[in-house]
Amino acid sequence: MTVRIKDVASLANVSSATVSRVLANKPYIRDEIRHRVLQAVETIGYQPNRVARTLRVQSSQIIGLIISDIQNPFFTALVRAVEDQAYAHQYAVFLCNSDENYEKESLYIDLMMSERVAGVIIVPTRETAGSINKLYKAKVPLVVVDRQIRDLDLDTVGIDNAKAAHDLVTHLIDMGHSRIGAIMASPEITTGYERYQGYVAALNEWGIEVDPSLVRTGLPKEIHGRQFVDELLDLPAPPTALFTGNNLLTVGALHGIKDRGLIIPRDLSVVAFDDMEWYSVISPSLTAVAQPTYEMGWAAADLILKRIENPNKPIEKVLYNPELRIRESARKIN
Amino acid sequence: MTVRIKDVASLANVSSATVSRVLANKPYIRDEIRHRVLQAVETIGYQPNRVARTLRVQSSQIIGLIISDIQNPFFTALVRAVEDQAYAHQYAVFLCNSDENYEKESLYIDLMMSERVAGVIIVPTRETAGSINKLYKAKVPLVVVDRQIRDLDLDTVGIDNAKAAHDLVTHLIDMGHSRIGAIMASPEITTGYERYQGYVAALNEWGIEVDPSLVRTGLPKEIHGRQFVDELLDLPAPPTALFTGNNLLTVGALHGIKDRGLIIPRDLSVVAFDDMEWYSVISPSLTAVAQPTYEMGWAAADLILKRIENPNKPIEKVLYNPELRIRESARKIN
DNA sequence: CTGAAAGCGCTTACAG
DNA sequence: CTGAAAGCGCTTACAG
Numbered sequence: 001m002t003v004r005i006k007d008v009a010s011l012a013n014v015s016s017a018t019v020s021r022v023l024a025n026k027p028y029i030r031d032e033i034r035h036r037v038l039q040a041v042e043t044i045g046y047q048p049n050r051v052a053r054t055l056r057v058q059s060s061q062i063i064g065l066i067i068s069d070i071q072n073p074f075f076t077a078l079v080r081a082v083e084d085q086a087y088a089h090q091y092a093v094f095l096c097n098s099d100e101n102y103e104k105e106s107l108y109i110d111l112m113m114s115e116r117v118a119g120v121i122i123v124p125t126r127e128t129a130g131s132i133n134k135l136y137k138a139k140v141p142l143v144v145v146d147r148q149i150r151d152l153d154l155d156t157v158g159i160d161n162a163k164a165a166h167d168l169v170t171h172l173i174d175m176g177h178s179r180i181g182a183i184m185a186s187p188e189i190t191t192g193y194e195r196y197q198g199y200v201a202a203l204n205e206w207g208i209e210v211d212p213s214l215v216r217t218g219l220p221k222e223i224h225g226r227q228f229v230d231e232l233l234d235l236p237a238p239p240t241a242l243f244t245g246n247n248l249l250t251v252g253a254l255h256g257i258k259d260r261g262l263i264i265p266r267d268l269s270v271v272a273f274d275d276m277e278w279y280s281v282i283s284p285s286l287t288a289v290a291q292p293t294y295e296m297g298w299a300a301a302d303l304i305l306k307r308i309e310n311p312n313k314p315i316e317k318v319l320y321n322p323e324l325r326i327r328e329s330a331r332k333i334n
Numbered sequence: 335m336t337v338r339i340k341d342v343a344s345l346a347n348v349s350s351a352t353v354s355r356v357l358a359n360k361p362y363i364r365d366e367i368r369h370r371v372l373q374a375v376e377t378i379g380y381q382p383n384r385v386a387r388t389l390r391v392q393s394s395q396i397i398g399l400i401i402s403d404i405q406n407p408f409f410t411a412l413v414r415a416v417e418d419q420a421y422a423h424q425y426a427v428f429l430c431n432s433d434e435n436y437e438k439e440s441l442y443i444d445l446m447m448s449e450r451v452a453g454v455i456i457v458p459t460r461e462t463a464g465s466i467n468k469l470y471k472a473k474v475p476l477v478v479v480d481r482q483i484r485d486l487d488l489d490t491v492g493i494d495n496a497k498a499a500h501d502l503v504t505h506l507i508d509m510g511h512s513r514i515g516a517i518m519a520s521p522e523i524t525t526g527y528e529r530y531q532g533y534v535a536a537l538n539e540w541g542i543e544v545d546p547s548l549v550r551t552g553l554p555k556e557i558h559g560r561q562f563v564d565e566l567l568d569l570p571a572p573p574t575a576l577f578t579g580n581n582l583l584t585v586g587a588l589h590g591i592k593d594r595g596l597i598i599p600r601d602l603s604v605v606a607f608d609d610m611e612w613y614s615v616i617s618p619s620l621t622a623v624a625q626p627t628y629e630m631g632w633a634a635a636d637l638i639l640k641r642i643e644n645p646n647k648p649i650e651k652v653l654y655n656p657e658l659r660i661r662e663s664a665r666k667i668n
Numbered sequence: 669c670t671g672a673a674a675g676c677g678c679t680t681a682c683a684g
Numbered sequence: 685c686t687g688a689a690a691g692c693g694c695t696t697a698c699a700g
Contacts, residue, residue, distance in 0.1 A: 002472075002677095004676095004677060004678085005677065005678065005679095006677085006678095014686080014687085015686070015687045015688075016677090016678080016679090016687090017679080017680080017686070017687060017688080017689095018685090018686060018687075020678070020679055020680085021679090021680095021685095021686085024679085027685095028685050028686090029685070029686085030685065030686090033685085033686085047444060047447060047448055048448060048677090048678080049389075049448060049450070049676090049677050049678065050445075050448040050449050050678095051385055051388045051389045051394070051448075051449060051450050051676090051677080051678090052389050052676070052677035052678040052679090052692090053677080053678055053679075054385045054678090054692095055383075055385045055386050055389050055676090055677080055678075055691095055692050055693065055694085056677080056678045056679050056680085056691080056692050057678085057679065057680095057692085058692070060385070070410055070413055070414050070417065071407070071410050071411060071414050073405070073407065073410075076404055076405050076407075076410055077405060079404055079429075079431075080404050080405050080431065083404065083430075083431050087438070092428070092430065092442075092445055092449075093429065093430070094426070094428055094429075095413075095427065095428075095429040096417075096426065096427070097413075097414065097417050104421070108426075110381060111384075111426055113381060114381055114382060114383060114384040114385075115384050115385060115426075116383070116385050138336075222611070251611055251612055251615065254612070254615040255614075255615050258614075258615050258617075276612075277556070277585055278585055278588070278610075278612055278616075280589075280592075281585065281588040281589050281592050282612075282616040282617075283592075283616075283617065336693095338692095338693060338694085339693065339694065339695095340693085340694095348670080348671085349670070349671045349672075350671090350693090350694080350695090351670070351671060351672080351673095351695080351696080352669090352670060352671075354694070354695055354696085355669095355670085355695090355696095358695085361669095362669050362670090363669070363670085364669065364670090367669085367670085382693090382694080383692090383693050383694065384694095385692090385693080385694090386676090386692070386693035386694040386695090387693080387694055387695075388676095388694090389675095389676050389677065389678085389692090389693080389694075390675080390676050390693080390694045390695050390696085391676085391694085391695065391696095392676070669700105670699105670700090671698105671699090671700090672698095672699090673696105673697100673698090673699105674695105674696095674697090674698100675694100675695095675696100676693105676694090676695095677692105678691100678692090679690100679691095679692090680689105680690095680691100681689100681690090682687105682688095682689090682690100683686105683687090683688090683689105684685105684686090684687090
């Protein structure tokens with residue numbers, strides 16, 4: 001039914017070994033033979049079975065990519081970049097969505113190992129190694145993006161989250177705000193933790209006391225943004241400004257704000273982590289800090305390909321600079 | 335190094351065959367043996383090699399998913415649904431992004447076959463079978479989502495695009511508009527074609543002549559939405575209302591409109607195909623027609639799983655109803 | 669109910 | 685420069 005390497009071999013009157021060598025572009029093959037083989041491949045339409053190859057050489061041409069939320073455009077841009085890079089190097093991408101769920105992440109890690117992927121790029125759900133240890137021990141090439149793993153020394157791609165959050169909050173302080181609400185990812189997610197640290201640092205710098213009742217943390221999903229903004233606005237002394245810790249929390253918060261009939265920035269100033277394309281087409285446009293997402297994905301793919309090629313090369317940590325984009329969503333108060 | 339089935343076998347004092355049978359939950363195995371095997375698996379931490387299994391049984395537990403734009407949230411929701419369904423059935427998803435590029439799509443189709451995926455779900459870049467024929471001829475289970483393939487009878491999941499577009503345009507006509515611009519995906523993409531037909535049908539129904547200069551088509555990407563809106567607004571007699579044919583074209587168009595300082599709906603009414611979460615949090619909120627994206631992905635996964643199980647079952651075409659969501663972006667004129 | 673053995677389609681060390 | 689043969693780790697028809 002399907003055509004195998006030996007079919008090509010018999011048509012070209014050579015051994016399977018020779019066909020394999022021609023296809024792999026190995027040297028020391030007579031030009032005439034090479035031609036004959038290529039001809040035969042063409043005429044019977046041979047397509048290599050990558051599964052058999054993987055079993056034999058014990059490694060595939062596949063990069064595993066585990067992200068924590070496929071519906072978050074931030075990760076989508078990352079996926080896009082990884083895919084572009086992989087494609088350019090004849091690798092395919094095996095994508096899994098952990099959905100911020102540690103059990104799902106573990107299962108997918110097992111799957112990746114079971115499928116003998118060449119390497120894994122992961123956005124981990126937790127700050128501790130956990131199931132990632134399996135990959136590490138099995139010496140599977142590994143790159144961590146966006147977040148960190150604290151207890152393992154790994155190739156990493158990220159940004160300075162604390163600084164970015166600090167810049168955003170400082171912008172609010174510059175505008176005269178001191179009651180600044182924060183809606184963040186939970187601290188087990190390192191980006192959540194670091195961004196919170198940046199928030200605290202900015203307040204401290206200006207001698208503003210951190211009011212714990214103004215800080216809400218949870219899974220970085222829209223529904224929590226929605227819930228947290230309600231809690232903050234129901235406070236006896238609600239904040240005059242809001243810092244949202246990622247794009248999904250932002251959308252949730254905007255829903256809550258709109259439903260109360262509040263106008264940004266008249267009634268509430270807002271600054272957001274992550275920049276989305278549409279932040280600049282709406283009125284008021286949203287002040288945000290942008291991560292170079294595509295570059296981050298690109299760098300992650302680059303690191304994994306280098307690590308696959310040379311498993312013993314020194315660990316690299318790539319850090320990008322986020323960019324503060326001041327727009328119209330924060331206003332000066334007295 | 336890695337532990338194989340025969341390691342389990344020797345530890346449990348049985349044959350590899352027996353281990354395999356226990357792991358596959360085959361009947362006719364003595365309870366005592368079953369226990370011993372499971373124990374052994376546990377103690378040495380055996381994890382099956384899925385590559386070897388795939389080679390042996392000539393089919394993997396992987397569903398191939400080829401979408402045309404991974405950065406489009408519409409497809410992202412689709413991916414999410416497919417992934418959820420696959421996960422629930424112990425399948426993994428092999429995701430490829432054709433980027434609306436036929437050559438890339440062809441390459442990925444070859445890859446899927448080479449990796450012996452159990453089935454393929456595809457959002458095709460073209461209306462004609464082309465490289466999809468390969469899958470069809472090789473009898474690889476196949477489901478087409480969102481768009482159509484005209485010359486092949488396949489399991490399909492979609493919506494009534496013409497009707498949805500018709501509803502959207504009728505809403506504009508109800509508001510008194512007759513010069514209605516349309517920014518659409520090119521007609522080789524069947525959704526683009528069908529939505530255009532719906533636009534034409536609505537105009538015809540009200541005796542409004544179709545003015546070809548008001549219609550622009552191209553790849554459904556933001557940059558084209560941007561370009562097309564500029565062209566339409568530069569017309570000697572620009573449209574009073576705009577119908578955008580997908581979410582990316584909408585974002586592009588909104589950029590162009592904002593840059594000219596035009597106010598929606600005062601200066602231009604806008605209705606959009608595809609609903610995004612943020613359409614309802616902005617002011618004015620955007621009138622749009624929503625596809626049940628998650629359901630569509632779910633149905634596609636369901637179809638492919640059924641097709642894998644029973645390759646000879648009759649072809650199914652699943653059609654969903656889009657929902658018109660009237661908001662604030664279109665206004666009545668004279 | 670269980671085992672020995674063949675075979676899925678490749679690649680590569682070995683021999684010549 | 686080329687071929688015969690082993691082997692990657694499974695599953696399953698066959699035999700008992």
